[in-house]
Amino acid sequence: MALTTINPAMPAWVERRIGDDLRDISERVSAGERLSFEEGVQLYRHPNLNAVGYLANMVRERKQGNKAYYVRNQHINYTNICNKFCKFCSFYAKKGGPDPYTLSLEEVRARLLAHKDVPITEVHMVGGINPRLPYQYYLDLLKTVKSVRPGVHVKAFTAVELVEIQRVAGKPMDEVLSELMAAGLDSLPGGGIEVMSDRVHAELFDRKINSREWMEVARAAARAGLTMYATMLYGHIETDEERVDHLVKLRELQDETGHFVTFTPLSFHPEGTEIEDIPHPTGYDDLRNLVVARLMLDNFDHIKSFWIMNSPEITQISLWYGADDVDGTVHEYEITYQDGEQGNKRQVLTQRQMEAIIREAGREPVERDSLYHPVKKVIEKEHLFMPLPVIQPVDSGQTTQQIGL
Numbered sequence: 299m300a301l302t303t304i305n306p307a308m309p310a311w312v313e314r315r316i317g318d319d320l321r322d323i324s325e326r327v328s329a330g331e332r333l334s335f336e337e338g339v340q341l342y343r344h345p346n347l348n349a350v351g352y353l354a355n356m357v358r359e360r361k362q363g364n365k366a367y368y369v370r371n372q373h374i375n376y377t378n379i380c381n382k383f384c385k386f387c388s389f390y391a392k393k394g395g396p397d398p399y400t401l402s403l404e405e406v407r408a409r410l411l412a413h414k415d416v417p418i419t420e421v422h423m424v425g426g427i428n429p430r431l432p433y434q435y436y437l438d439l440l441k442t443v444k445s446v447r448p449g450v451h452v453k454a455f456t457a458v459e460l461v462e463i464q465r466v467a468g469k470p471m472d473e474v475l476s477e478l479m480a481a482g483l484d485s486l487p488g489g490g491i492e493v494m495s496d497r498v499h500a501e502l503f504d505r506k507i508n509s510r511e512w513m514e515v516a517r518a519a520a521r522a523g524l525t526m527y528a529t530m531l532y533g534h535i536e537t538d539e540e541r542v543d544h545l546v547k548l549r550e551l552q553d554e555t556g557h558f559v560t561f562t563p564l565s566f567h568p569e570g571t572e573i574e575d576i577p578h579p580t581g582y583d584d585l586r587n588l589v590v591a592r593l594m595l596d597n598f599d600h601i602k603s604f605w606i607m608n609s610p611e612i613t614q615i616s617l618w619y620g621a622d623d624v625d626g627t628v629h630e631y632e633i634t635y636q637d638g639e640q641g642n643k644r645q646v647l648t649q650r651q652m653e654a655i656i657r658e659a660g661r662e663p664v665e666r667d668s669l670y671h672p673v674k675k676v677i678e679k680e681h682l683f684m685p686l687p688v689i690q691p692v693d694s695g696q697t698t699q700q701i702g703l
């Protein structure tokens with residue numbers, strides 16, 4: 299039986315591929331209407347990823363055309379000492395895992411200077427919850443970045459870190475945010491909640507803040523005038539319903555505050571975690587999460603495929619499955635290790651590599667700043683990286699528990 303045309307711009311072969319079971323959703327996406335919780339679950343479970351991906355690509359191109367954004371950034375993970383012991387985390391110092399460290403301000407300065415020849419526009423800084431760090435450390439951390447790179451945008455501290463910073467500051471959150479902003483904080487990276495589900499919270503990260511507390515921090519950030527980014531860690535024990543519920547909660551919060559710019563689904567890396575028997579999400583699942591996010595989060599301008607978590611290869615494909623951003627050059631990243639290799643923190647794509655993978659995927663690369671303003675394009679010559687300063691682990695060989703946190 300011939301299908302009724304649901305979108306004049308949609309070729310007949312696409313309508314056939316989309317099929318009757320996606321007809322309602324397809325019509326609503328074409329009309330720019332908001333999808334329901336039930337439709338979100340349907341999108342996660344629909345067997346034809348290409349059909350769902352086609353709809354996500356329609357929205358992606360409606361919002362961002364052929365552009366694919368990247369940023370020249372540097373990540374700094376200032377401490378891996380953490381007293382939250384999240385079961386999904388391989389980053390924090392523990393027996394059989396990474397040695398504990400906390401970067402001194404001089405070491406932060408050295409890391410920044412190691413890439414001083416690269417015109418980085420953003421420094422992304424997050425770490426563990428190290429209760430030995432005083433409030434002044436966080437203020438000085440921000441001031442150090444701004445002193446080495448005066449014009450850079452500093453995206454730092456997840457909500458769980460901010461709750462800790464508030465604890466050591468002993469002041470209201472609004473006041474703490476205002477002082478951090480005066481010291482150099484420009485935006486918040488999201489993270490710190492993983493999936494907004496009380497069940498997952500109880501099973502995987504019960505020492506960390508819950509959804510309600512995370513939302514309170516997000517609202518405080520909006521009141522302070524801070525831009526924020528949002529994430530979801532998927533591929534561990536969460537259900538499709540919990541994924542969709544997380545997206546709907548973010549969508550409602552964005553309706554209220556309007557301060558989120560980008561959503562990034564983060565692919566779980568089980569290596570070195572307490573739940574490493576859970577298999578790594580497949581490329582199929584990585585694409586599925588981008589696609590559903592693009593279709594559900596109608597009030598988010600950007601969906602990011604973080605190439606470190608998703609691999610450059612999946613990220614290329616993702617540019618046709620809802621994603622319009624690939625994150626950045628990164629340089630060093632310690633939350634997950636390249637190929638699961640502990641201690642290998644050098645994870646970098648140069649600007650040329652970034653542009654090449656985007657062009658090969660058939661998209662137009664656009665260097666952006668943290669707020670998606672295009673950066674005047676100057677293709678740098680391939681720089682040689684200075685050797686990274688060696689960071690001495692503190693209390694080497696001890697676990698976080700042994701050093702009494």
Ligand code: SF4
Nearest residue numbers: 380382383384387426
């Ligand atoms: S995810 Fe964050 S809060 Fe949890 S253990 Fe790892 S570093 Fe600590």
